[in-house]
Ligand SMILES: CC(=O)SCCNC(=O)CCNC(=O)[C@H](O)C(C)(C)COP(=O)(O)OP(=O)(O)OC[C@H]1O[C@@H](n2cnc3c(N)ncnc32)[C@H](O)[C@@H]1OP(=O)(O)O
């Protein structure tokens with residue numbers, strides 16, 4: 067026999083690890099641990115709106131909250147039982163074991179878990195002896211009794227019980243014998259899964275591999291992983307646990323959670339499915355994960371994180387010219403997966419770092435075939451580089467780039483919607499009017515319908531100018547009534563110049579369906595804003611199929 071051959075017991079253990087890996091359960095705790103994030107406050111309606119999205123993603127479990135502790139969570143479970151029709155996921159109610167010195171059936175918290183009618187109950191229990199003695203102020207034996215009694219009681223009522231072993235990794239490193247006895251006690255009492263929690267989030271993948279492997283070898287039953295991200299390793303720690311034999315992963319959508327958050331479940335499942343080849347979501351939920359991530363961001367009212375792996379807006383956005391030149395040959399050369407697998411898109415960013423290939427690919431994205439037009443590509447590349455040197459930024463202003471590109475094209479030029487004769491603004495402070503400052507603007511322009519003069523008022527000169535411009539155009543182009551300025555950003559570029567500095571203005575406009583961004587630059591904030599405002603109207607009219615009138 068060679069020295070690398072595996073023994074019978076080792077083969078059996080390897081088979082168990084393989085089995086666990088092949089059937090990894092996905093447990094979402096966005097509505098409970100995710101909601102512990104600073105600044106997040108989910109209403110019952112929010113939770114009822116998020117749960118179906120998680121079900122659509124295809125997770126196996128949705129932890130809805132802690133009934134009995136948080137009144138909104140009690141209400142969530144009452145309404146979920148009547149209002150939710152989950153196709154894939156089982157609802158889990160979270161709570162702690164009975165208190166020291168008490169029995170589960172007389173513990174109000176445990177009763178609330180039962181009354182939630184959730185088919186799955188997840189119990190948090192201490193597994194670090196220091197926590198047992200100092201936080202619970204009891205002894206190790208009593209904590210084991212609390213675990214055994216509560217698990218047995220709930221299993222006896224027909225519930226699937228999952229035990230979250232809080233501070234397991236820290237506890238195991240401090241006293242492995244005691245931490246293991248918590249796991250064994252839970253399994254012996256009938257727990258379906260024992261989840262090893264890195265509650266303080268400080269573990270590293272190699273530590274997780276070692277601990278999970280040892281626990282795996284010393285116990286029977288399904289182990290899970292619950293990782294926080296304090297060391298920046300929550301996803302890596304979750305994957306390490308699965309590789310070591312954990313068959314259940316917990317996490318939150320978008321990595322929401324207390325302090326630095328939980329393992330981002332979307333990254334975990336994408337890695338498991340696309341890299342390890344383990345199907346963990348029902349149906350093709352992964353291909354919906356970008357949409358679901360953003361839909362949940364809307365409900366939590368937390369802006370999506372652009373650089374989020376897989377589902378972020380920048381996850382497949384390419385800026386460097388050299389990258390673009392290779393991507394033009396084959397996108398796989400600069401992408402780790404096909405973005406379609408997670409419902410995301412590849413995007414080309416045009417900036418001072420662009421080369422001709424970047425412009426060609428961006429043109430393709432915008433519907434222009436620029437292949438083989440070397441002279442045109444060189445000219446547009448140079449214009450972009452010159453403009454960016456002067457302060458413009460096109461990677462945040464696709465609409466302005468399109469107008470620049472079209473200006474260089476023979477076919478596809480921008481129609482001439484209006485000619486500006488003049489514009490002006492003034493700001494007036496009149497003492498005696500409660501310190502009120504009035505802003506007014508006048509715009510004179512010409513359309514096919516004749517000369518238009520419009521005056522606008524606003525809470526500032528740019529707002530007044532926006533009103534005056536719209537007033538001058540709306541008679542000829544009523545379509546602009548749907549256009550709304552939704553974001554306005556100002557940046558001072560050369561801060562050393564004081565009030566003489568160059569100013570960059572970025573504007574985002576929406577028609578209620580799509581949004582587009584334009585940029586303006588000048589030494590005067592109004593002048594820069596005017597450029598961005600007029601470009602936003604021109605791009606909007608163009609993309610609504612309006613002909614010059
Ligand atoms: C690691 C995690 O994230 S676990 C989830 C944590 N989530 C939350 O805490 C959110 C919901 N929490 C709450 O609403 C409240 O803290 C409640 C209702 C649970 C408890 O509130 P209170 O009764 O006022 O107690 P308080 O919060 O001050 O202290 C917690 C109590 O639970 C006990 N406790 C803590 N963990 C456990 C456990 N695993 N098993 C049993 N008892 C526990 C503590 O010893 C303490 O008991 P004491 O009041 O006798 O000192």
Ligand SMILES: CC(=O)C(=O)O
Pocket residue numbers: 099190230231232233263264265266292294
């Ligand atoms: C249970 C849990 O949320 C934790 O240990 O972090």
